Amino acid sequence: MRSILPVLTVVAAILVLWCIAVVPMNMHLVADQAQRDDLVVAPDTPGARQELSGLGLSLRNAHLIPLTYTFKRPRLPSPHQVAGELYATTVEKKITSKRSLVYHGWVTLEPTLLGFVIGTALGIMLAIGIVYSRVMDRSVMPWAIVSQTIPILALAPMIIVVLGSMGIQGLFPKSIIAAYLSFFPVVVGMVKGLRSPSAMQLDLMRTYNASGYQVLMGLRLPASTPYLFASLKIGIAASIIGTIVAELPTGAKAGFGARMLVGDQYGQPLVSWAALFAAAITAACLVGVVALIERVLLRQMGMKPA
Structure with missing residues (x-):
């Protein structure tokens, strides 16, 4: 157990950093898609527009953050997206399939x-x-x-x-x-x-x-x-x-x-x-x-x- 714990700690740290990096890497893609879908809330006044961690989004649009983890064509996929793709292309596909x-x-x-x-x-x-x-x-x-x-x-x-x-x-x-x-x-x-x-x-x-x-x-x-x-x-x-x-x-x-x-x-x-x-x-x-x-x-x- 002592030999596994350091490895699990490093893996957990990598996953945390990965999840954090997903938001800034994908936010602009999600924002563009949201604007096309009329999901972005426009600020009432120019002075009311505040930056969200330097991403250029209004605080009113913080609800877009969860969408960065499920975006279909992300710049940086989230861990669960990669895991889902791995499962789909190994377990759910026949081993003779060209997509397996x-x-x-x-x-x-x-x-x-x-x-x-x-x-x-x-x-x-x-x-x-x-x-x-x-x-x-x-x-x-x-x-x-x-x-x-x-x-x-x-x-x-x-x-x-x-x-x-x-x-x-x-x-x-x-x-x-x-x-x-x-x-x-x-x-x-x-x-x-x-x-x-x-x-x-x-x-x-x-x-x-x-x-x-x-x-x-x-x-x-x-x-x-x-x-x-x-x-x-x-x-x-x-x-x-x-x-x-x-x-x-x-x-x-x-x-x-x-x-x-x-x-x-x-x-x-x-x-x-x-x-x-x-x-x-x-x-x-x-x-x-x-x-x-x-x-x-x-x-x-x-x-x-x-």
């Missing part, structure tokens, strides 16, 4: 998982090479760091176009971008983990005349497991971000990125916000699965989960 976020979630999840596997495998191999090869440590590691300075929004369209010109489309290009974002945390975490054994432990392995492979499998890899899972939690979340970014320049018709584009292009912010929260919930679930695997594996290895 479950359907779009699966479309995004496939390249995310493939890219995560590719990025993890690449990251582990690079980390092993960096630890065992001074040449790779001095050459590959700086390039791996420099690669992360390139904005993914600029890189994603280039990768899509290049692979498309080679006839490679669909799942693989999005997976490459997901792998690009996920491999770096794995490299950094694995390098740190593989180098975590103390000099005394390494000397003991040399005393036993252990080969480099035996040191890797018997000492370095087990010692790097906690570091690896910490990196995997970051990597799996980064993978889904990479997939969504990859969906944006391709004009994808399915996936969370496609739903966000539909909401922006057709003036349906609830669609965009629902897709955004669905992506966040999916990422949280993926991180939770990795954390569960970590707990089970570390206990089997005799280690205490963090």
Whole structure:
């Protein structure tokens, strides 16, 4: 309970700030609609017009404030509007429907998982090479760091176009971008983990005349497991971000990125916000699965989960 309370406190604070921000963000839209519907009460005299929190509305029109939480096309949707849209597009829609976020979630999840596997495998191999090869440590590691300075929004369209010109489309290009974002945390975490054994432990392995492979499998890899899972939690979340970014320049018709584009292009912010929260919930679930695997594996290895 003590571990959950801080999280609930932060969530509650965010919801309160969100609800407060809904009023100034949507009031001018509600006021314009109210004027068209003759719902705004005109002041009796020019001197009687008072500003309501700088919104340019008369105090007599304070009754419009509740309408900001139910406006159909708000600039900032209220929490209950987003929750309602999520429920409508997950529970009330068939999972095969093109309007179901479950359907779009699966479309995004496939390249995310493939890219995560590719990025993890690449990251582990690079980390092993960096630890065992001074040449790779001095050459590959700086390039791996420099690669992360390139904005993914600029890189994603280039990768899509290049692979498309080679006839490679669909799942693989999005997976490459997901792998690009996920491999770096794995490299950094694995390098740190593989180098975590103390000099005394390494000397003991040399005393036993252990080969480099035996040191890797018997000492370095087990010692790097906690570091690896910490990196995997970051990597799996980064993978889904990479997939969504990859969906944006391709004009994808399915996936969370496609739903966000539909909401922006057709003036349906609830669609965009629902897709955004669905992506966040999916990422949280993926991180939770990795954390569960970590707990089970570390206990089997005799280690205490963090």
